[in-house]
Amino acid sequence: MLDRGLLRKARESIAASDYAQAVRALHEVDVHHLNEEEREEIRALFSSIPEEDRAASPIHRIQEMQFAWYEGRSEDFGVWHSRLLRLRTGCKADTTCRSMTEKCICCASFMLPRTDNAQILLMLAVLANDKDSVLPFSISVTSNYPSILRGSRDLSVWGQHYGAVAEIVRPLVRAVYGSGSPGRVECGKAELLYERNNIPAASMEVGGAFVSKDADVLFAAYAVLARIRALDPSGGGWREPLDHFETIMEERGADWLMPNYEALRVRFSLLSGDTAQAEAWLAERLGSEWDGVHPDNGYRMMAKARVYLALGRNTEAVSLAEELKQVFAAESRTLDIIECGVTEAIACERLGSGALAMEQLGAAIAAAEPYGYVRVFADFGAPAYHLLGKYSREPAQRGGSAKFVAQLMESAKCFALLYPEYLLEKKEDPGPPPVECTAAEIRMLRLLEEGKTNSEIAQEVGVKLTTVKFHLRNVYERLGVSSRTAALKEAKDRGIL
Numbered sequence: 001m002l003d004r005g006l007l008r009k010a011r012e013s014i015a016a017s018d019y020a021q022a023v024r025a026l027h028e029v030d031v032h033h034l035n036e037e038e039r040e041e042i043r044a045l046f047s048s049i050p051e052e053d054r055a056a057s058p059i060h061r062i063q064e065m066q067f068a069w070y071e072g073r074s075e076d077f078g079v080w081h082s083r084l085l086r087l088r089t090g091c092k093a094d095t096t097c098r099s100m101t102e103k104c105i106c107c108a109s110f111m112l113p114r115t116d117n118a119q120i121l122l123m124l125a126v127l128a129n130d131k132d133s134v135l136p137f138s139i140s141v142t143s144n145y146p147s148i149l150r151g152s153r154d155l156s157v158w159g160q161h162y163g164a165v166a167e168i169v170r171p172l173v174r175a176v177y178g179s180g181s182p183g184r185v186e187c188g189k190a191e192l193l194y195e196r197n198n199i200p201a202a203s204m205e206v207g208g209a210f211v212s213k214d215a216d217v218l219f220a221a222y223a224v225l226a227r228i229r230a231l232d233p234s235g236g237g238w239r240e241p242l243d244h245f246e247t248i249m250e251e252r253g254a255d256w257l258m259p260n261y262e263a264l265r266v267r268f269s270l271l272s273g274d275t276a277q278a279e280a281w282l283a284e285r286l287g288s289e290w291d292g293v294h295p296d297n298g299y300r301m302m303a304k305a306r307v308y309l310a311l312g313r314n315t316e317a318v319s320l321a322e323e324l325k326q327v328f329a330a331e332s333r334t335l336d337i338i339e340c341g342v343t344e345a346i347a348c349e350r351l352g353s354g355a356l357a358m359e360q361l362g363a364a365i366a367a368a369e370p371y372g373y374v375r376v377f378a379d380f381g382a383p384a385y386h387l388l389g390k391y392s393r394e395p396a397q398r399g400g401s402a403k404f405v406a407q408l409m410e411s412a413k414c415f416a417l418l419y420p421e422y423l424l425e426k427k428e429d430p431g432p433p434p435v436e437c438t439a440a441e442i443r444m445l446r447l448l449e450e451g452k453t454n455s456e457i458a459q460e461v462g463v464k465l466t467t468v469k470f471h472l473r474n475v476y477e478r479l480g481v482s483s484r485t486a487a488l489k490e491a492k493d494r495g496i497l
Contacts, residue, residue, distance in 0.1 A: 006028055014045070020053060027060070039067070145220070147220050148188040154331070155188060183208065184212070202228060226241040272419070275307070298327065314348075317346075381423055383423050384408075388405060441474070442496065444461065444472060445496065446497065
């Protein structure tokens with residue numbers, strides 16, 4: 001939530017042409033925690049400050065990079081990152097300027113697609129070791145997604161040795177985030193254990209995440225708890241955790257999370273097979289993928305692809321999933337790439353492209369097995385179970401061991417039994433078959449509509465009464481009715497009258 005006093009101070013400085021003071025005032029703006037209207041407001045303020053004054057501040061350069069990263073403006077991102085690197089050369093060694101610039105460069109590395117998980121660990125260590133200056137802005141681990149495991153970065157590589165990595169990361173996170181550190185490691189571990197289908201361990205681990213004071217971390221924690229609860233038919237279900245978090249979000253004014261929170265609820269609402277909420281969300285609350293996919297809308301677009309599957313809009317599901325996959329591949333987002341692959345496989349199968357479906361599914365299985373990811377398949381329910389069954393019968397599997405595929409099938413089958421209506425292809429009702437009537441029959445129906453008797457119709461048309469009865473009986477049979485009232489209604493419904 002924006003500090004209005006801070007904005008007033010910045011505007012006063014801009015009005016007085018004291019641009020350096022305005023930039024310093026705006027240093028306190030947390031780009032991660034702005035809703036759409038607030039982002040537009042801050043962007044307008046930035047634009048009213050000459051670029052050379054903004055570029056003199058390493059913190060402002062990070063803010064510009066954060067805006068560019070969220071909005072998918074890679075060209076601007078690269079420009080501001082290059083300026084940040086050049087700024088370091090102008091700072092003397094062992095100075096506050098140098099220390100702050102180095103910290104900003106470390107933070108920028110978290111956003112660079114080419115930064116791998118080993119480098120992220122190194123950057124955390126550098127930040128934790130530098131005590132000369134306090135970091136004046138936050139480093140988001142979720143990017144407002146309901147996840148830490150695949151939030152700002154995909155941490156799958158860390159998950160391969162999560163016990164050892166957790167012991168290394170925990171003190172580093174504590175040093176960087178201070179009092180805001182609790183819950184991050186526990187939530188990430190809970191998500192990882194869930195994806196590996198170790199539900200009891202995930203349930204125990206997620207409990208440690210609720211000590212967090214950070215709304216972003218709590219969003220991820222309640223999301224994984226809802227997923228766990230959804231697997232327990234005797235429990236309170238997924239709604240209770242999400243309802244509780246909505247209360248927390250409102251109390252803390254964390255409205256920047258609302259767009260992805262709505263998308264999360266839409267995903268869960270599909271479990272019952274009811275698509276009404278999802279259809280309303282598509283129509284009223286979501287932008288178009290034609291405007292581009294980027295970190296700010298990536299989670300919502302993933303939810304949109306799932307909704308397309310539920311609605312039977314398979315061509316759109318394939319197109320969107322492939323666009324998402326290309327974006328995620330550039331950032332090495334393993335779990336998101338796998339989810340896109342399963343989405344494409346299901347949609348391709350429904351479109352009659354069985355070979356392509358098997359190819360997409362095989363690639364997803366091959367990517368998942370080294371990490372032991374099960375739920376990313378199983379949580380598609382019956383469509384995934386059906387496809388995995390076909391895949392297991394392939395004479396030459398394209399990826400994945402028979403044991404792993406069997407594990408995926410069993411988990412998907414259990415989910416399908418819990419939610420038998422989930423993602424069943426929704427086909428448009430073709431309506432009643434068309435009925436063709438002759439000009440004479442239509443004229444008789446119109447005379448019926450005027451309230452005339454069969455005898456009156458015969459007299460007006462100039463035919464025998466038996467002829468009128470013959471024509472009307474034929475029309476009744478084609479419309480599937482047995483009375484003139486029903487015939488008139490059906491004729492109107494079908495556009496004959």
